[in-house]
Amino acid sequence: MKRFFSAVSLFLALLIIVFSAAITTGCGSNGRTIKVYNWGDYIDKSVIKSFEKQYGINVVYDEFANNEEMYAKIKAGALDYDVLVPSDYMIKRMTNEDMLYKINFDNIPNYKYIDDRFKNLGYDPKNEYSVPYMWGTVGIVYNSTMVKEPVNSWKILWNPKYKKQILMLDSQRDSIGITLKMLGYSLNTKDQKQLEEAKQKLIEQKPLVLAYVGDQVKDQMIGNQAAMAVVWSGDAIYMMRENKDLKYVIPKEGSNIWFDSMVIPKTSKHTADAELFINYMCDTQIAYKNADYIGYSTPQTEAKKLLPKELTSDKTAYPDEGDVKNSEVFEDLADSLPLYDKIWTEIKSK
Numbered sequence: 001m002k003r004f005f006s007a008v009s010l011f012l013a014l015l016i017i018v019f020s021a022a023i024t025t026g027c028g029s030n031g032r033t034i035k036v037y038n039w040g041d042y043i044d045k046s047v048i049k050s051f052e053k054q055y056g057i058n059v060v061y062d063e064f065a066n067n068e069e070m071y072a073k074i075k076a077g078a079l080d081y082d083v084l085v086p087s088d089y090m091i092k093r094m095t096n097e098d099m100l101y102k103i104n105f106d107n108i109p110n111y112k113y114i115d116d117r118f119k120n121l122g123y124d125p126k127n128e129y130s131v132p133y134m135w136g137t138v139g140i141v142y143n144s145t146m147v148k149e150p151v152n153s154w155k156i157l158w159n160p161k162y163k164k165q166i167l168m169l170d171s172q173r174d175s176i177g178i179t180l181k182m183l184g185y186s187l188n189t190k191d192q193k194q195l196e197e198a199k200q201k202l203i204e205q206k207p208l209v210l211a212y213v214g215d216q217v218k219d220q221m222i223g224n225q226a227a228m229a230v231v232w233s234g235d236a237i238y239m240m241r242e243n244k245d246l247k248y249v250i251p252k253e254g255s256n257i258w259f260d261s262m263v264i265p266k267t268s269k270h271t272a273d274a275e276l277f278i279n280y281m282c283d284t285q286i287a288y289k290n291a292d293y294i295g296y297s298t299p300q301t302e303a304k305k306l307l308p309k310e311l312t313s314d315k316t317a318y319p320d321e322g323d324v325k326n327s328e329v330f331e332d333l334a335d336s337l338p339l340y341d342k343i344w345t346e347i348k349s350k
Contacts, residue, residue, distance in 0.1 A: 033058040034082040034273045037074075039260070040065060040215045042085065042134075044293035051280050057273055065214045066171050074099065080267045082274040088123040088259045089173070089330035091130050096332065100129045101264045107275035110282035118259065118299040122329065130261035131278050134296040136233035137257050137319060137327065138174055139250040141240070146227040154182035154251045156228070158201070163208045167220060167229035170212040172344035173330055174256065175202065178230060181253045187328050190336040199343045203350050212348070221246060232258075233316050234296030240316070241295070248316045254326025259299075 036048075040063040048059045062081075064070040067090040073079050074094075086094065094100050105111055108131060118132040142151050146165065149156075157166055157178075168175050177187035179198040189195065210226050217229050222242045231239070236248040262281060264274045280286055287303035297317045298304050304312060311317055333340055 032056070032270065032273055033060060034270050034277055035060040035062070035080060036083045036277065037062050037064060037070060037079070037081045038083075038085045039063065042260075042294055042296075044289045047281070047286055047289055050286075051277060054280075055273075055276060057276070059277070068172070074265050074267060077267065080269055081265055082268040082270050083277055084263050084265055085133055085260050086263060087330065088121070088261070089332050091261060091263060092123040092332040093334075094263070094265070095124070095129050096334075099266055101266055101268065101271055102128045103131065103264060103278070104271075104275060107272065108279045108282065110279050110284075113282060113284060113287070113300045113302050115299050115301050121259065122331065123259070124261070130263050131282065132299040133260045133262050133281065134234065134291070134294075135257070135259045135299055136297050136317075137250055137324060138169075138178065138230065138232055138255045139236065139248055139316075140228055141221055141231045141236045141246055141248045142228040143221070143224060143226075143243075143245050144247050145245045146224075151228070151247070151249050152252050154178050154253055157182075157230070158205050158208065160208060162227050164210045165227035166205075166209050167217050167226045168205075168209050168212050169217075169230045170214050172340055174230065175212070175347075176340060176343065177256055177330070178251075181251070181255060181326075184253070187256060188331040188333070190333065190339075192339065195339060195343055199347060202347045206347070206350055218242075232296075233319075234294055237295035237311070237314070237316055250319065250323050250327070252326070254328065255324070257324050257327040257329055259329070 034057060036059055038061070048061055051057070052059055067087050070084060070086060071090060071094070074081065074084065111131060114132050118135065119127050124130045140151055176198055179201050180187045180189055180194065183194070183197060183201065185194045213220065217231055218235055218239055220226055221229050221239050233248065240246045240248065262278045264271055268274050282300060284300065284302040287298050287300035288306040291298035291303055291307060295317070315323055
């Protein structure tokens with residue numbers, strides 16, 4: 001049935017709409033919005049709500065699966081994000097391509113709580129473009145009821161004994177990188193012969209692999225669906241909390257030690273609010289909540305002090321220097337990136 005409004009009815013209806021909008025704006029936000037693009041399952045969602053409540057700024061929060069996916073979307077220019085959380089090598093690449101704003105650190109007073117050893121690193125040597133968020137390593141998590149032999153080398157991922165019981169990361173830098181380390185090469189190599197050797201090893205391994213995975217690796221290992229998996233250290237901590245049979249190791253050949261940091265892309269239309277959000281994430285209580293929730297290692301010194309002793313003394317989260325002595329930080333591949341892309345496509349298509 002059609003509805004017919006009198007002039008009075010129409011006026012009252014419009015008044016209700018305007019009044020409702022005013023209430024919504026007053027209670028929820030001041031009309032300001034920022035867009036944040038972060039890794040999947042990489043924040044305590046209550047932190048977003050508390051930021052919105054404290055500052056009256058709405059947060060549109062999206063997730064990506066890997067650095068390359070994030071980069072492609074930002075490079076296309078269709079998405080006007082204000083805060084991103086890329087990894088070290090991707091920050092360097094985006095800086096080189098003039099995709100990031102310099103941060104006004106006068107607006108980040110909580111930066112003083114970031115441990116000095118996470119500053120002046122190669123991907124941002126002058127601390128101009130990024131603020132550290134989390135850090136960690138890449139290693140092997142394995143089920144001790146299924147794997148009885150010592151797990152101390154990447155070579156175990158090529159053992160036919162574990163056919164269809166191995167989970168690999170669906171990430172070209174990580175999967176190619178650990179293979180290069182196993183072969184005794186740098187995970188940042190641009191040598192075509194070394195990369196070809198790594199490609200052949202991964203193709204050789206493929207019949208043994210159950211799947212190339214992302215966040216789903218956590219449920220699969222917790223549910224005893226595989227014997228071992230290549231994982232990021234924070235995910236390993238979460239898995240080990242949920243399944244006491246799981247163990248984590250950084251292989252003797254070395255691995256990737258990585259840093260994820262907050263940056264402001266040039267797609268941002270609200271840089272001051274982006275800096276406000278970054279500073280909020282560096283607040284001691286907020287950094288503590290995030291680190292406690294997701295299990296990754298925090299670079300925030302005061303937040304680390306609040307974490308349980310069993311976590312900060314755990315070498316999975318906070319490894320000793322000896323544990324990472326052969327490890328490297330990913331570097332921007334620059335002109336060699338197409339070669340890595342080609343190799344990964346060939347591996348996945350086999």
